[in-house]
Amino acid sequence: MTHADICPDAETLAAWYDQGLPPAERARIDAHVSTCDRCQTIVATLARADVPALVPAREPSWWSWRWLAPIAAGVAAVVVWALVRPGSAPTVQPPVPASLSARAEPSASPPASAAAPPLKRAPEPAPPVAQRERAVPTNAPPVAPPNDANELRRADERAGNVAFAPAAPPAPSAAAGAIASARTLQATLDAVAAPDIVSSDPSVRWRIRGAVVEHSTDGGATWTPQATGTSAVLTAGMSPNPDVCWIVGRAGTVLRTTDGQTWETVAFPERVDLVRVEAAGMSTATVTTADARRFTTEDGGITWTPARLQEF
Amino acid sequence: MERLPDRLVERLYADADAARWSVPTTTFGDALAASVAKAFPDGAPSPRDVERYVGALHLADLALACACIHGSDAAWEHLMREQRPALYRAADAIDPTGRARELADALWADLFGNLFRYFHGRSSLTTWLRAVLAQRHVDAVRAGKRLEPLADEAILTRAAPPAAEPGDSRCRQIVQRALEAALAQLDARDRLRLACYHARQLTLAETGRLLREHEATVSRHLARTRRGLRDAIERWMAGEGGLPPDEVRRCVQAAMDDPGPLDLAAMLGGASERKISGVDRSKRGAV
Numbered sequence: 001m002t003h004a005d006i007c008p009d010a011e012t013l014a015a016w017y018d019q020g021l022p023p024a025e026r027a028r029i030d031a032h033v034s035t036c037d038r039c040q041t042i043v044a045t046l047a048r049a050d051v052p053a054l055v056p057a058r059e060p061s062w063w064s065w066r067w068l069a070p071i072a073a074g075v076a077a078v079v080v081w082a083l084v085r086p087g088s089a090p091t092v093q094p095p096v097p098a099s100l101s102a103r104a105e106p107s108a109s110p111p112a113s114a115a116a117p118p119l120k121r122a123p124e125p126a127p128p129v130a131q132r133e134r135a136v137p138t139n140a141p142p143v144a145p146p147n148d149a150n151e152l153r154r155a156d157e158r159a160g161n162v163a164f165a166p167a168a169p170p171a172p173s174a175a176a177g178a179i180a181s182a183r184t185l186q187a188t189l190d191a192v193a194a195p196d197i198v199s200s201d202p203s204v205r206w207r208i209r210g211a212v213v214e215h216s217t218d219g220g221a222t223w224t225p226q227a228t229g230t231s232a233v234l235t236a237g238m239s240p241n242p243d244v245c246w247i248v249g250r251a252g253t254v255l256r257t258t259d260g261q262t263w264e265t266v267a268f269p270e271r272v273d274l275v276r277v278e279a280a281g282m283s284t285a286t287v288t289t290a291d292a293r294r295f296t297t298e299d300g301g302i303t304w305t306p307a308r309l310q311e312f
Numbered sequence: 313m314e315r316l317p318d319r320l321v322e323r324l325y326a327d328a329d330a331a332r333w334s335v336p337t338t339t340f341g342d343a344l345a346a347s348v349a350k351a352f353p354d355g356a357p358s359p360r361d362v363e364r365y366v367g368a369l370h371l372a373d374l375a376l377a378c379a380c381i382h383g384s385d386a387a388w389e390h391l392m393r394e395q396r397p398a399l400y401r402a403a404d405a406i407d408p409t410g411r412a413r414e415l416a417d418a419l420w421a422d423l424f425g426n427l428f429r430y431f432h433g434r435s436s437l438t439t440w441l442r443a444v445l446a447q448r449h450v451d452a453v454r455a456g457k458r459l460e461p462l463a464d465e466a467i468l469t470r471a472a473p474p475a476a477e478p479g480d481s482r483c484r485q486i487v488q489r490a491l492e493a494a495l496a497q498l499d500a501r502d503r504l505r506l507a508c509y510h511a512r513q514l515t516l517a518e519t520g521r522l523l524r525e526h527e528a529t530v531s532r533h534l535a536r537t538r539r540g541l542r543d544a545i546e547r548w549m550a551g552e553g554g555l556p557p558d559e560v561r562r563c564v565q566a567a568m569d570d571p572g573p574l575d576l577a578a579m580l581g582g583a584s585e586r587k588i589s590g591v592d593r594s595k596r597g598a599v
Contacts (some may be wrong), residue, residue, distance in 0.1 A: 009351075014443035015434030019524060020368065022351075027500070032502040037581030038450060044512035045446035046439075047522045049402035251408075271408055293513060306513070 009034065017046055166202055196220055197247070199239035204260065206245050208234045213247060213255070213263065228255050228263040238279045246285045248274035254301060258282045266301030314356065316344050320363065326370035333379030333387045336561055343378050344369075347432035374433035381428050396420065402442045403593035406449050415448050483563035486553050487545065488574055493552070494544035502537045503580065509534055512521060 008016070008029055015021050016029045033039045058186075196216075197206040203219045211231050214223040234249035247255040252268040268274070268287070276288035286296045287304075295304040321341040327356030330340050343537070344366055349355070351365055399420065403412035419427070419441065431440050495503065500525070508519040509530070516527035523530065542564075549560045567574060 001482050009430070010443040010447040011430050011432055011434065011440060013447070014436075014440040015432075017443065018370075018435035018439045018521065020434035022365075025351075030504055031500040034498075034500040034507060035581065037577075038454065040504075040507050040512055041450045041454075042443070042446050043522060044508060044514055044518075045406055045450055046443050047508075047514055047518040049405045049442050049446060050518075050521060051401045051405045134460075293515075 007036060010042075013039070013042060013046065017043065033078040132156045197237040197239050197245060199243040199245065204239075204242035206237060206239060206247070208237060208247065210234070211249070215260070226257075226261065226263060229265060230255060235274065236276050238277050238285075240279045240281050244279065244282045246279040248277045248287050250274070254287060255299065256282070256285075266297075268301070269295070269304055314345060314348075316348065316362065317359075317365070318339060324366055324369075324371055325375075328375035330371075330375035330378065333375060333382075333384045335375055335378045335382055335384070339365070339378050339382055340375060343374055343433070346376070346429075347434065350432050351434065369433035370436050371433060373437035376437065377428045377431045377433075380423070391423075395437060395593040399441050399445065402445055406446065410454075412445065412449050415452065416445055419445055419448065445558070460588070483566040484570075484574060486549055486555070486563055487567035490545040490548040490553065491541070491576075492579060493548050494541045497544060498537065502533065505530060505533055506537055507577075511580045526564075565578050 004105050011022070012029065016026060016033075017289045019026075021029065033043055056265060197208070199205060203217060205216050205220055206226075207216070207220075207223065209212050209230075211233055213226045213228050213234065215226050216223050228247075230249070230253055232249045232251050232253040234247050234253065234255070237245055237247035239245035243260045245257050245260070247263075249255075252271045252274065254266040254268045254274065255263050256266050257263045270289070272293075273290040274287050275290050277285055278287075279285040283300045284296075284298050285301075286294055288294050293306060295306055319360055321337060321344060324344060325335075325337055325340050328340070330337075336337070347369060352361070357365070368520060376387055376391060377474075378415040380391055399416050400413060403416040406412040427444070431437065435443070495506075498506070505519060505523060508514045508522055509516065516530050519525075520530045525533070546560050546564065549555045549563060550557065553560075555563065
């Protein structure tokens with residue numbers, strides 16, 4: 001038995017996590033954790049449990065904006081002078097669509113790595129993951145999935161930027177930005193209606209209103225609520241044909257109809273928020289979690305296989 | 313346990329603002345000495361090493377722990393206000409069904425016992441509490457799994473592998489051996505990154521937080537490691553396995569199409585059962 005074989009105690013793992021160990025001991029713990037199932041699980045749990053507190057946003061106060069008053073007055077004076085001075089013709093710039101300006105923002109993410117050939121493994125139930133730092137709802141009809149989960153994640157981020165950046169005020173810090181985006185997400189999930197989930201027959205479609213699913217057989221002219229038996233907020237759906245539709249939502253909610261009328265809840269292995277579903281039929285679907293993990297079923301939801309290892 | 317020089321203890325006492333909790337200087341000095349003893353188990357460090365070490369400790373948290381041990385009501389009140397919500401937040405993140413909350417309550421009760429003796433200020437109090445909670449949760453889950461009987465349904469699911477040709481089975485065996493050999497050659501940090509992301513299902517951001525790397529760096533390193541693994545597997549199959557190039561490609565493809573029992577998580581943490589579990593030590597009171 002060597003020193004390296006002994007599992008470090010929680011205090012040492014905490015010090016390792018907080019960079020409180022000298023380099024030699026850190027390297028020893030690195031080596032141990034890299035081969036130890038128990039310690040890997042503990043540090044993974046530790047990382048998942050690192051949930052920042054959501055601090056309430058400060059109310060905007062008059063005092064904090066008072067310094068803007070003289071500047072605003074000066075700008076107004078210059079604008080008035082420019083407009084009324086003789087010989088000046090006002091020029092009007094066409095407004096830039098918010099979506100375009102958001103699209104034009106440079107992405108901080110590096111280009112996705114080239115996807116290596118896939119390697120699958122037997123599904124293993126992962127521990128519950130409650131911390132979701134990048135929860136981006138994607139209610140738009142799914143596009144072809146990227147091969148690499150990183151690419152998918154970045155695609156989601158880009159989609160999120162387009163959807164939310166115009167509404168979000170510039171954040172003074174990363175933490176505030178995260179809180180702002182979480183709130184924007186919340187508001188979006190709760191308040192914004194999803195686009196229609198159109199089946200292969202455009203007259204048959206569904207739409208999501210929070211936790212309610214509505215159905216239309218006349219191209220969206222009239223809508224009928226359908227009982228789904230869930231109270232979870234629903235986030236996305238896909239209908240491969242007029243009889244079949246898959247809808248996903250928060251806390252591992254997966255719903256499916258195979259007759260276009262009655263909905264059944266499909267068991268999902270994790271209580272994790274789901275943000276996208278790509279369905280190929282009544283048996284095959286791939287769902288994406290809020291942290292960009294993908295799970296596929298080919299037997300109508302009886303078993304789910306994590307897709308991450310296919311990146312190899 | 314060697315005492316630290318009084319002058320150094322007094323300076324650190326002031327840095328920690330320990331007077332706020334009316335912690336006796338000797339109590340604080342003893343906690344510092346215990347921390348040094350834990351960090352340097354193999355011998356007496358030089359005064360300079362000691363000074364550098366204690367200077368990097370989370371002194372305010374250590375003082376708070378000392379004050380709680382000493383029975384300061386104000387310290388306990390502060391602890392309740394600052395740490396308990398964070399602990400519950402962590403518990404809910406670990407297990408939203410509430411089981412981790414029960415562990416958090418038990419942990420909190422243990423703080424009134426002698427649990428604080430194991431906090432040495434090498435991490436923040438928040439991280440330490442979270443680590444103890446995570447460890448107890450993982451041990452409880454692992455203990456539960458050992459006792460859990462296999463459900464008929466699970467047996468049926470496992471007993472129905474997809475039909476595969478005999479050749480594919482041999483391919484998988486070769487790929488598994490090649491993968492094991494390739495993983496064994498990995499640097500500890502690369503292996504840990506791979507385990508966090510692929511086996512433990514952490515996000516890039518979580519993996520980065522654990523390894524103190526930006527998530528873009530994690531992504532880049534993972535891509536490089538995967539490429540290296542693929543090359544190493546193919547080299548091994550051609551060399552040790554003696555397979556011609558066509559057969560190497562066919563085998564890798566067969567393993568990718570149907571990995572069968574190939575389990576990366578088990579391979580990356582598979583040696584654990586041979587190791588000494590910390591559960592035994594926790595039974596003796598060490599956490």
